[in-house]
Amino acid sequence: MDNLTGLRKQINLINNEILKLLNKRAALVQKITMLKNETGTDYYDPMREAEMLSDILNQNKGPLPDELVKEVFSSIFHTALNYMGISNERKLLVGTESEVNLPKLNEMFDIDADIPVVIAGPCAVENFEYLDQVAKALKDNGVKLIRAGAYKPRTSPYDFQGLKEEGLKILHEVSNKYKLYSVTEVVDTRDVYLVQKYADVLQIGARNMQNFELLKEVGLTNKPIILKRGMSASINELIYAAEYIALQGNRNIILCERGIRTFETKTRNTLDISSIPIIKRETHLPIIVDLSHSLGRKDIVNQLAKAVLAAGADGIMVEVHPKPELALSDSKQQLNIDEFRGMLSTIGY
Numbered sequence: 089m090d091n092l093t094g095l096r097k098q099i100n101l102i103n104n105e106i107l108k109l110l111n112k113r114a115a116l117v118q119k120i121t122m123l124k125n126e127t128g129t130d131y132y133d134p135m136r137e138a139e140m141l142s143d144i145l146n147q148n149k150g151p152l153p154d155e156l157v158k159e160v161f162s163s164i165f166h167t168a169l170n171y172m173g174i175s176n177e178r179k180l181l182v183g184t185e186s187e188v189n190l191p192k193l194n195e196m197f198d199i200d201a202d203i204p205v206v207i208a209g210p211c212a213v214e215n216f217e218y219l220d221q222v223a224k225a226l227k228d229n230g231v232k233l234i235r236a237g238a239y240k241p242r243t244s245p246y247d248f249q250g251l252k253e254e255g256l257k258i259l260h261e262v263s264n265k266y267k268l269y270s271v272t273e274v275v276d277t278r279d280v281y282l283v284q285k286y287a288d289v290l291q292i293g294a295r296n297m298q299n300f301e302l303l304k305e306v307g308l309t310n311k312p313i314i315l316k317r318g319m320s321a322s323i324n325e326l327i328y329a330a331e332y333i334a335l336q337g338n339r340n341i342i343l344c345e346r347g348i349r350t351f352e353t354k355t356r357n358t359l360d361i362s363s364i365p366i367i368k369r370e371t372h373l374p375i376i377v378d379l380s381h382s383l384g385r386k387d388i389v390n391q392l393a394k395a396v397l398a399a400g401a402d403g404i405m406v407e408v409h410p411k412p413e414l415a416l417s418d419s420k421q422q423l424n425i426d427e428f429r430g431m432l433s434t435i436g437y
């Protein structure tokens with residue numbers, strides 16, 4: 089009968105065999121490293137790793153299941169790379185180690201460093217008069233960026249879809265009149281050229297965060313891009329979406345937290361404040377928070393504005409409409425001009 093001591097003795101012998109084999113393997117990896125140095129070949133070779141794994145799994149007769157065998161060998165390959173002195177984690181262009189020296193968000197828009205960047209305006213461009221009233225209020229209160237949608241991706245195809253080019257023209261005219269920077273969403277690769285002709289900052293909405301063709305297209309422009317987090321997207325997915333833009337050459341990316349879907353129904357989305365310091369730690373990109381879409385209500389905007397700024401956000405975005413009750417979209421979450429002034433004073437404007 090096997091006893092514990094006897095079984096452990098056998099395991100000790102196997103451990104020694106595995107160790108000898110691992111070191112034998114490491115000596116071969118060292119030779120490969122030298123060859124790769126001579127030829128300038130990449131150390132990390134995911135295709136080779138995949139081929140080896142497939143051979144290994146074909147030979148696996150158990151009792152260890154394939155997933156566990158895969159885990160062990162993936163760790164062996166990872167160790168080989170560590171032994172070569174490299175990591176298989178790619179350094180991202182948007183990561184903290186990136187060499188680019190980008191201006192801070194407030195510098196991009198000539199905003200004093202002691203006040204937060206505020207982007208405000210109606211959900212959609214509805215007509216010249218409404219937008220003009222909002223723009224005047226922004227100007228009077230020292231806010232420099234106006235937002236308004238000309239293309240509105242709505243849940244229902246029967247809801248107001250935006251004024252499209254007509255809306256872009258109104259936004260352009262009003263922002264010029266008050267010397268404001270204009271921010272508007274682009275939803276289709278075919279519209280990027282048109283939208284960038286009229287607007288100063290392009291926005292990629294939450295629903296399009298992983299529309300990779302659209303990301304690549306705006307990555308080819310030289311306009312700042314606001315990239316909103318998808319409602320079910322992880323922070324990593326948001327960072328990789330930004331990398332798609334950066335890879336095309338446009339490094340002027342502003343990330344935007346706008347809440348994620350959870351079981352909570354008191355707010356439209358759950359505002360994930362923790363994403364702010366995490367993004368600050370893992371990327372060099374500025375991050376702003378869209379309070380209106382996160383919350384879907386306006387009675388708690390002031391508290392959350394202070395909270396996100398305290399957490400390190402570089403700015404906030406809020407919806408403002410001269411007559412929210414008559415707004416064609418998102419009427420419950422848009423502040424009226426008095427409420428907007430109140431919000432500004434709570435954050436030091």
Ligand SMILES: O=C(O)C(=O)C[C@]1(C(=O)O)C=C[C@@H](O)C=C1
Pocket residue numbers: 117120121131132133134136137164165168169
């Ligand atoms: O075969 C190679 O090219 C190696 O560098 C060796 C090795 C390995 O551990 O087997 C190490 C890293 C590569 O990602 C793939 C394979």
